[in-house]
Amino acid sequence: MNAAIVGASGYGGEILVKLLAAHPKVTLKAVTSRSQAGKPVSSVIPAMRGVLDDMLFENSDPAELAAREDIDVFFLALPHGAAATYARAIVDAGKKVIDLSADFRIADPATYEEFYGAEHPDVDLLGRAQYVMPELSDDSWKDKDLYACPGCYPTSILVPLLPLVKAGIVSKEHIVANSYSGTSGAGKQSKEAFSYCEVNESAKAYGVPKHRHLSEMEEQLTAAAGEKVIMQFNPHLAPMNRGIATTITVPSNGSTIEQLYAEWEKTYADKPFVTILPSDTRPDTKYVVGTNRVDISAVKDERTGNFVITSAEDNLVKGASGQAIQILNLWQGWDETTGLI
Ligand SMILES: NC(=O)C1=CN([C@@H]2O[C@H](COP(=O)(O)OP(=O)(O)OC[C@H]3O[C@@H](n4cnc5c(N)ncnc54)[C@H](OP(=O)(O)O)[C@@H]3O)[C@@H](O)[C@H]2O)C=CC1
């Protein structure tokens, strides 16, 4: 299968370049960036020296890209808004899109507008798109034109939480999630607030009380619960490059920790990228960065009656580019782990 990466000079795009260059079933045909067009990939992404020396970054005009006969699937690693413009041209040309942005994650355009502060860029295309959380979506999504990858924070929260909400193991109310993200989560073009002096040796909450990713999480939890779910989400910026550590507290409503673990075992028994850790072990970003895994664990606080659920993932791999490749693998019927660890 021949692939292109649009927005390959950003953090998510760079990881896609590395993973797809090594993917045994994919040939990388084009990588694009407006600012890097004409430069060798190995000069912009020095890790690719000796691997992609002959490939140049190309211009990223949507119509030109969409007309390329030699490309079957386009990975969009673009800011939301811009992604929809490219997706429209590519889908209209009869090609497939795997989109890392938020443009097609949320089914309800009014919710998108409420949380993203702008009208949905392409409501018609939204109807031809499918949100895919590989571990939690059923198999009915494989004939769409466009696949939307989950957000980084929602992956770290929905993987441990959603099956428990769906099964009634935990309360649907009073859910609180605290997440700690590496600064690469803000993208390569992020501004002064993310510069070394601002973020090094410091940590702080941001985006409270209504971060954009709540729209995606609440929509998914509501669908799983069969009733409206509202949650508290407190994202934090942590002084590290990559990784998301999440802690969720939720009332157990009398469920036991054994019931919680039994539900996880049932849901994730054959899911290679979810690792269930023992109740006395906390997931740690340093053991998942560079992998497509989410590590999860839980303990019950008998004093409060809450479960304390923790997870760790790499925001750029399981939270973005690795998950996009996992979706490609599943869509194509290849082994889910092809090209991923
Ligand atoms: N970073 C993360 O942890 C995660 C990111 N995502 C999502 O993935 C997408 C990419 O994120 P990330 O890699 O961090 O972003 P970056 O800012 O690092 O990279 C953005 C890329 O898009 C290109 N680009 C920017 N604006 C435009 C535009 N208007 N038209 C065409 N190309 C453009 C840039 O190159 P150039 O300007 O040279 O064209 C660059 O290659 C975003 O939607 C983000 O929300 C999802 C999950 C996690």
Ligand SMILES: CC(=O)N[C@@H](CCC(=O)OP(=O)(O)O)C(=O)O
């Ligand atoms: C640390 C940091 O800034 N993280 C980003 C992660 C969100 C992201 O990439 O969000 P979309 O994919 O929904 O655009 C943020 O909080 O906005």
